[in-house]
Amino acid sequence: MFKATVERRHSALTRNRLPKSALWVVLAAAVVLAAALSSLVGFNLALWAVLAAVLFVAGATVATRIVEGGRSASNRFITFVVYGAFILALLPLLSVMWTVLERGLPGLTSNFLFTSMNGVTGAIDNRTVEEGTPVLGGAYHAIIGTLQISLMATVISVPVGLLAAIYLVEYGSGRSLSRAITFFVDVMTGIPSIVAGLFAAALFGMFFGPSTRTGFVAAVALSVLMIPVVVRSTEEMLRIVPNELREASYALGVRKWRTVMKVVIPTSISGIASGVTLAIARVVGETAPILVAAGFATSINWNVFSGWMASLPTFIYYQIRTPTSPTNIEPSDQRAWAAALILILFVMLLNLVARLVAKFFAPKTGR
Amino acid sequence: MSKRIDVQDLNIFYGGFKAVEDVNIRIEARSVTAFIGPSGCGKSTFLRTLNRMHEVIPGARVQGEVLLDGDNLYGPGVDPVTVRSQIGMVFQRPNPFPTMSIRDNVLAGVKLNNKRISKTEADTLVEKSLKGANLWQEVKDRLNKPGSGLSGGQQQRLCIARAIAVQPEVILMDEPCSALDPISTMAIEDLIDELKNNYTVVIVTHNMQQAARVSEKTAFFNIAGTGEPGRLIEYSDTTDIFNNPREKTTEDYVSGRFG
Numbered sequence: 150m151f152k153a154t155v156e157r158r159h160s161a162l163t164r165n166r167l168p169k170s171a172l173w174v175v176l177a178a179a180v181v182l183a184a185a186l187s188s189l190v191g192f193n194l195a196l197w198a199v200l201a202a203v204l205f206v207a208g209a210t211v212a213t214r215i216v217e218g219g220r221s222a223s224n225r226f227i228t229f230v231v232y233g234a235f236i237l238a239l240l241p242l243l244s245v246m247w248t249v250l251e252r253g254l255p256g257l258t259s260n261f262l263f264t265s266m267n268g269v270t271g272a273i274d275n276r277t278v279e280e281g282t283p284v285l286g287g288a289y290h291a292i293i294g295t296l297q298i299s300l301m302a303t304v305i306s307v308p309v310g311l312l313a314a315i316y317l318v319e320y321g322s323g324r325s326l327s328r329a330i331t332f333f334v335d336v337m338t339g340i341p342s343i344v345a346g347l348f349a350a351a352l353f354g355m356f357f358g359p360s361t362r363t364g365f366v367a368a369v370a371l372s373v374l375m376i377p378v379v380v381r382s383t384e385e386m387l388r389i390v391p392n393e394l395r396e397a398s399y400a401l402g403v404r405k406w407r408t409v410m411k412v413v414i415p416t417s418i419s420g421i422a423s424g425v426t427l428a429i430a431r432v433v434g435e436t437a438p439i440l441v442a443a444g445f446a447t448s449i450n451w452n453v454f455s456g457w458m459a460s461l462p463t464f465i466y467y468q469i470r471t472p473t474s475p476t477n478i479e480p481s482d483q484r485a486w487a488a489a490l491i492l493i494l495f496v497m498l499l500n501l502v503a504r505l506v507a508k509f510f511a512p513k514t515g516r
Numbered sequence: 517m518s519k520r521i522d523v524q525d526l527n528i529f530y531g532g533f534k535a536v537e538d539v540n541i542r543i544e545a546r547s548v549t550a551f552i553g554p555s556g557c558g559k560s561t562f563l564r565t566l567n568r569m570h571e572v573i574p575g576a577r578v579q580g581e582v583l584l585d586g587d588n589l590y591g592p593g594v595d596p597v598t599v600r601s602q603i604g605m606v607f608q609r610p611n612p613f614p615t616m617s618i619r620d621n622v623l624a625g626v627k628l629n630n631k632r633i634s635k636t637e638a639d640t641l642v643e644k645s646l647k648g649a650n651l652w653q654e655v656k657d658r659l660n661k662p663g664s665g666l667s668g669g670q671q672q673r674l675c676i677a678r679a680i681a682v683q684p685e686v687i688l689m690d691e692p693c694s695a696l697d698p699i700s701t702m703a704i705e706d707l708i709d710e711l712k713n714n715y716t717v718v719i720v721t722h723n724m725q726q727a728a729r730v731s732e733k734t735a736f737f738n739i740a741g742t743g744e745p746g747r748l749i750e751y752s753d754t755t756d757i758f759n760n761p762r763e764k765t766t767e768d769y770v771s772g773r774f775g
Binding site: 322323391393394395396397398399400401402403404407408411412415416512 | 567569572574597598599600601602604605607609611612613614615624625627628629630662664675678679682
């Protein structure tokens with residue numbers, strides 16, 4: 150049997166490649182050099198990190214250029230730039246997460262979660278600071294308020310937004326009414342949230358007397374902000390449902406509205422549901438419209454239709470802006486950060502729910 | 517079941533554009549009729565007017581009459597939904613509903629219309645329709661799996677099962693095999709051969725051999741040029757169209773001399 154015997158030699162197909170360890174060597178050198186340089190001007194961690202990164206990128210690019218050539222060097226350089234941009238974009242997020250966790254976790258007690266600020270006075274806070282008694286008072290009323298107002302806003306916005314999107318995609322294509330709706334939805338997307346709050350307050354003021362402030366007014370204000378988001382995301386989702394499915398349904402003798410209800414919406418329900426969830430996440434942190442429309446409260450109010458109502462953002466705002474005890478602000482500070490942590494957790498939970506919903510409702514494939 | 521279709525002086529428009537002109541044709545019950553012709557000659561457009569599916573496209577309208585056993589589909593007061601429940605359609609690309617199981621896909625025509633149906637009746641209908649579409653043996657153990665998990669040819673037969681489950685008089689097929697491989701095509705062609713015992717079948721195809729294999733009568737459509745309306749050039753027995761055409765253009769087309 151013939152067997153080619155090839156002499157082992159250096160392959161002519163490979164050009165000089167930088168060994169893998171070379172980059173690590175460059176990194177180590179950059180770190181050491183940056184430490185030395187930064188200690189010249191007075192050592193500080195941020196400066197060290199930035200210098201090390203710059204030196205590493207420069208060193209690695211130059212080394213690559215010498216050994217592997219220009220194309221390889223620019224490839225490597227751009228790769229580093231992209232990674233760098235990604236890290237820069239991520240830093241603020243990580244920083245916020247870290248700060249909120251660090252400051253919010255100590256205040257996150259069951260007392261904080263299940264009591265309101267009713268009866269908590271500056272004297273109690275003073276005693277906490279001076280005598281070390283536990284921080285009293287919590288955000289129970291604000292959590293209830295946020296949940297109720299968001300729920301109400303969702304109840305108002307989802308039907309309106311969904312139906313508007315269905316009209317735009319299924320019935321109104323090319324008509325002037327649908328063009329007008331699209332235009333005004335775009336305008337609504339840009340409305341400052343405080344204006345939405347003023348609108349809702351003025352609207353209810355007209356019918357129920359001036360300074361009508363309830364959770365429901367705030368819900369209306371939030372739904373003004375939510376509706377365009379729901380319309381837009383639902384519209385996108387409905388548009389990507391293939392026309393073939395609609396035709397298949399029509400060809401079976403199914404009426405148009407049944408086709409929409411039973412074929413088009415079920416096919417796109419996962420995208421619609423996650424769009425709605427993200428729209429809720431978008432408005433749950435609104436502060437200004439709630440201040441204008443629902444006022445502020447320190448005690449529990451279960452009724453969205455009467456009385457002022459607190460919410461987590463306004464709770465944070467008041468705890469920071471007007472601490473319960475003006476001389477000892479630490480307890481108020483702690484409550485504010487704990488409330489911020491809850492708010493962030495709530496938004497993250499909604500994002501998670503959106504993903505789960507999208508996965509759960511997605512049309513099944515597989516055999 | 518199965519009815520005759522008579523088309524009289526049919527003109528089809530998209531907005532101001534005349535897409536098909538002056539079609540007169542009689543499609544016999546319990547037979548397979550094939551429409552052939554170059555792309556853009558209006559054969560698919562014409563097919564869609566036979567169950568008023570062209571109305572889905574904004575601006576589309578027709579002049580003339582389409583008679584289903586003497587009843588004009590375009591008469592005043594005729595509901596297109598009623599028309600479509602009597603004249604089913606199978607499309608070029610298999611399009612089972614992705615949110616539904618195989619079983620629900622077959623029952624789609626019943627369920628989407630909210631008709632009450634008992635479980636045993638539904639089971640019988642599913643089995644009968646899938647057997648009618650030659651798919652029963654392949655899917656009977658996985659009726660509750662999604663329809664999108666089937667192969668392309670199986671999906672197309674599922675669509676045919678879905679169409680015959682509503683017990684139409686006529687089945688229209690718009691290039692049903694153009695997205696399928698030869699084996700699946702053969703399965704569909706065998707199926708068409710069986711369907712003609714119970715239904716009136718009209719099939720649009722680009723594949724002349726297919727027209728020759730499955731149909732009893734063939735209609736040849738053509739256009740004079742871009743922007744001109746499509747016309748029915750010749751309509752007669754399939755053997756005549758392919759072996760002994762009257763028109764020169766038909767002969768050119770079926771013999772492959774067409775430019």
